[in-house]
Amino acid sequence: MAGMSDLSPAATPHDAPHDPTPRELGFGMPAEWAEHAATWMSWPADDDLWFGHLEGVRAEFAGLVRTIARFEPLHLLVRDEESETDARARLDGANVTYHRVPLDDVWVRDNGPIFVKREGDLALTDWQFNSWGGKFNWDHDNLVPEYVAGHLGTQRWAQPFVLEGGGLEVNGLGVGLTTRSCFLTDTRNPGLTEEGYAALLNDTLGVRKLLWLDGGLENDHTDGHIDTITRFTDERTIVTSVESDPEDPNHAVMAKNLADLRAMTDQDGQPFRIVELPLPATYLEGAEGRLPPTYANFYIGNGFVVVPQYGDPNDARALEVLTPLFPGREVIGLSSRAIIEGGGSFHCVTQQQPTGTPWQQDA
Template structure:
């Protein structure tokens, strides 16, 4: 089997120029039994906000396509397709690119975060998108989710052991084997392994809630300063790893902490509220904020991210209702490079 790296493909960083953003229309009544219509409006707001910066394709079940188009407006394209849930970061394709500009895509296997929900239709979404856009496909014979990884575009990948080494994903692959697969499929040279994700994260610790690159050599990390909070020990451990790490180019990392919002709960369960779960598009940063008791933390996070991305417009969007489904803006989007 020929692998992407052999052809010169690698995953671009999220801040590289996009051709479009994909979003999947909310359908899961188990996730949002009483709020589904309000959540659809929230997704539509995110879609319309991103459409200020780049083309957006919303994937919707055929019988919902007209409603999605009406809510999202004329600047958003709707593609009819069947699926199970609305987190395309994890079940959609991961796009890769060659130096000559050719774009291809990886069709990972998907099992709904370790078999937590139905996934048979979700596992068919990536190949359907790849076929629709006519790009070369590489079928990966193992489970991987887009929210579990971030790259810097210069050979370094950031992930967590909690997710990638979880036996509910790829029990036949150990750490070195997973690292070898990521090198071949994503064209990276070094993996920085953080330990755990946020408390309350049902994805088993996706890195896109914890830390991300803002440019090569610089990492944003969500910080917790309360020793009584479970996220405190998680933050301290991950911070120590980053402080000791070098990237694929041999650089020590500049680390920029962003204090977490106050704890938010749903039915007495902690939710994984994160400012790191923002989405970088062409000239814009779509930042989830939470309002209310989080307003001061929201403003501080926005200011730090604006400083980290001086050439982007940081646009806050209400992420509180979306968060009740277990993810946020980064989770509901997937980029296709230009």
């Protein structure tokens, strides 16, 4: 089927003898709604990266951190004394553990670890991060997974390939979603094909069926991460962004994604339930052109979902669409109008740590 890469368990990108892969040891990436032990985030520190909006960004970060910390522990990476002092002042009393770590930026979804589980065992995969194809500095951010593995005392599978967490969605049952506009750029893994990615993600994250959409939002510096447009809300339900204005450049791309999703099937060959989610109605301009605000960049945690809001006419409608999709979870809208100036939102600045006992291969 067009838009799909399917892989048998016997197929791997390696023919030579190798150390056991996560899949061979029974590990796989859980869905985001699986129970968390904690959330990891990084504190914003560079006013230049935020085009002079750092104060507003920190205020919105504080609201997000405090909200998440009401439901689960939060680990906060801070790059220097000023950052830690500022964060502690804004977050006094919140369930936060601070880590002094050199950082370039805050997009821990992309530069942080991707955790994998095997029953009660927890480990992580450590991918190369090159700031979405060399767009910004990344040397410090690329070291975050190694720090997290050391802090937790858990197995770390270091990968030579570039991969960002925001570029992949999983349903926890072996299905993954991504975009060609992101994964197939020549600034990430030149020469790695759709079939190569399918083999790689099967070996490392347990993705047995990889589904491909064509592209993401206009002027998204990630080259169209899946988490800005299309998300799993449960094993069989996918919410996807739509643009009602036929004159908007996002209209045709989102319409094609919607049509492709309706033709796709899950791990059992059954069609997904597809739910349409509006994009914000207001055109937002930033320092480098059009901004990519989206409601799909929500974050799912223990008993809650946080949804970005932009002071837009579609804010309330987005909450109305998403709330029924998360029974048993409190769906909370929080301001992300300042954060979006950096090109992302709540999912981009969070990384979930599933529950599990840290495991080491040589233990």
